[in-house]
Amino acid sequence: MAVIEHKSYARVGLLGNPSDVYYGKTLSFSLGNFWASVRLEPSKDLLIVPHPTHDLVRFNSITHLVNRLQSEGYYGGVRLLMAICKIFHNFCKDNNITLCEGNFTISYDTNIPRQTGLSGSSAIVTAALNCLIDFYEVRHLIKVEVRPNLVLNAEKELGIVAGLQDRVAQTYGGLVYMDFSKKHMDEFGHGIYTPMDIALLPPLYLIYAENPSDSGKVHSTVRQRWLAGDEFIISTMEEVANIAVEGQKALLAKDYAKLATLMNQNFDLRRHMFDDDALGAVNIEMVEVARRIGAASKFTGSGGAVVVFCPDGPSQVKQLVDACQEAGFVCEPIKVMPSFLNDIDLQTLASK
Numbered sequence: 001m002a003v004i005e006h007k008s009y010a011r012v013g014l015l016g017n018p019s020d021v022y023y024g025k026t027l028s029f030s031l032g033n034f035w036a037s038v039r040l041e042p043s044k045d046l047l048i049v050p051h052p053t054h055d056l057v058r059f060n061s062i063t064h065l066v067n068r069l070q071s072e073g074y075y076g077g078v079r080l081l082m083a084i085c086k087i088f089h090n091f092c093k094d095n096n097i098t099l100c101e102g103n104f105t106i107s108y109d110t111n112i113p114r115q116t117g118l119s120g121s122s123a124i125v126t127a128a129l130n131c132l133i134d135f136y137e138v139r140h141l142i143k144v145e146v147r148p149n150l151v152l153n154a155e156k157e158l159g160i161v162a163g164l165q166d167r168v169a170q171t172y173g174g175l176v177y178m179d180f181s182k183k184h185m186d187e188f189g190h191g192i193y194t195p196m197d198i199a200l201l202p203p204l205y206l207i208y209a210e211n212p213s214d215s216g217k218v219h220s221t222v223r224q225r226w227l228a229g230d231e232f233i234i235s236t237m238e239e240v241a242n243i244a245v246e247g248q249k250a251l252l253a254k255d256y257a258k259l260a261t262l263m264n265q266n267f268d269l270r271r272h273m274f275d276d277d278a279l280g281a282v283n284i285e286m287v288e289v290a291r292r293i294g295a296a297s298k299f300t301g302s303g304g305a306v307v308v309f310c311p312d313g314p315s316q317v318k319q320l321v322d323a324c325q326e327a328g329f330v331c332e333p334i335k336v337m338p339s340f341l342n343d344i345d346l347q348t349l350a351s352k
């Protein structure tokens with residue numbers, strides 16, 4: 001059997017995030033600027049290959065080791081690959097999907113800036129899931145709608161608090177409107193995912209800085225408060241979800257002034273719920289650099305990268321680029337990836 005390789009791109013939570021963690025709604029798209037790739041090759045034993053830099057275990061000195069742990073934490077992608085193997089295997093077992101015999105060697109690479117709210121974690125997991133699906137030839141047996149759950153479950157397995165929006169954008173590709181209403185989630189186990197035309201999006205920009213933050217940690221306090229029935233968190237999350245509803249209407253009507261307002265509101269609501277310490281000073285500054293020149297901005301995910309819209313056009317983009325350069329942030333045009341679904345994937349959507 002030949003080598004199997006899959007790429008999975010970063011994603012931008014354009015509107016409504018993080019309400020996906022709370023039965024909300026989001027509008028997200030697949031970001032072509034960055035991707036993770038996973039390679040699977042048949043082999044005698046089952047081998048998970050540590051990445052030479054992301055899973056570093058050899059250091060120049062103890063200071064190097066400590067610095068590395070302080071800036072990047074303890075974990076790389078190995079645990080993600082292990083977790084998706086487990087979740088995939090158990091899902092197939094529970095659903096009477098027989099897996100053929102045979103082992104493989106699985107390795108990964110990624111150029112998604114680490115832990116910057118661009119969903120580098122689930123890009124690795126999504127690409128790995130696609131490899132497993134093709135290795136075991138079960139693509140027709142695992143519906144597209146349930147695949148994001150498998151990706152999320154792999155991360156939940158590791159104690160990472162997260163929602164489905166990243167995994168949906170990375171599974172579907174393109175621009176997707178997602179409705180995670182409790183009733184539908186309880187009944188079907190997944191949300192309602194509506195692909196939209198990527199041509200509806202205006203030119204957008206990405207700002208990011210190398211300042212890794214752990215999305216699981218960022219989320220955990222708000223999640224605890226939500227679980228404890230905190231009225232403020234519950235009602236604010238509903239407002240955030242409603243931003244995606246309004247955003248879908250605005251995009252369909254090409255009302256870009258409204259889009260700008262909604263992006264700003266989205267960030268302001270996040271800031272009310274998560275304290276500034278959790279959001280991070282650098283992350284807040286990235287949002288504010290854009291706002292100071294009159295652009296609309298918000299986090300793409302839980303922090304580290306910001307999506308920007310310049311409603312006034314090219315002159316404002318120039319101001320944005322200059323302001324980012326001065327502040328030491330990377331700023332680049334966003335490339336949106338179209339849908340990734342092939343004929344077999346689409347058939348699983350059609351067969352109810």
Ligand SMILES: Nc1ncnc2c1ncn2[C@@H]1O[C@H](COP(=O)(O)OP(=O)(O)O)[C@@H](O)[C@H]1O
Nearest residue numbers: 054075076077114115116117119120121214215
């Ligand atoms: N670029 C990367 N390379 C290797 N592992 C990564 C990378 N980014 C994330 N991870 C793994 O995923 C976990 C969760 O990352 P997360 O905070 O969700 O980042 P992101 O915002 O990129 O999704 C990390 O603790 C780490 O184990």
Ligand SMILES: O=C(O)[C@H]1O[C@H](OP(=O)(O)O)[C@H](O)[C@@H](O)[C@@H]1O
Nearest residue numbers: 017018117119162163215301302
């Ligand atoms: O807070 C958010 O907007 C998102 O945070 C996580 O994404 P990440 O890229 O890891 O920051 C989480 O997985 C998403 O579900 C949230 O919407």
Ligand SMILES: [Mg+2]
Nearest residue numbers: 119121122215
């Ligand atoms: Mg993540």
